[in-house]
Amino acid sequence: AFEVELAESGLTITVTPDQSILEAVRASGVEAWSSCEEGTCGTCETVVLAGEPDHRDSVLSPDEQASNETMMICVSRAACPKLTLEL
Numbered sequence: 001a002f003e004v005e006l007a008e009s010g011l012t013i014t015v016t017p018d019q020s021i022l023e024a025v026r027a028s029g030v031e032a033w034s035s036c037e038e039g040t041c042g043t044c045e046t047v048v049l050a051g052e053p054d055h056r057d058s059v060l061s062p063d064e065q066a067s068n069e070t071m072m073i074c075v076s077r078a079a080c081p082k083l084t085l086e087l
């Protein structure tokens, strides 16, 4: 499990191994856009304010993934104990 701080909502949530960040965000009552939920459409792209994502999507290029500026929260996870997102 890892933590995600939702900066605009003022919440910090825990994402368990059996759920996506998107699911955990919605479970906390915060709305987030999605469509494919498979990491292929880009609808759920979210700005990363701090932390290092574990990118698992096929939308961002390798350079975009390496920049860690945004992530697809339907499939990507954290490569650090805590991510801070613009949500």
Ligand code: FES
Binding pocket: 033, 034, 035, 036, 037, 038, 039, 040, 041, 042, 043, 044, 045, 057, 059, 072, 073, 074, 075
């Ligand atoms: Fe399509 Fe996340 S909902 S990439």
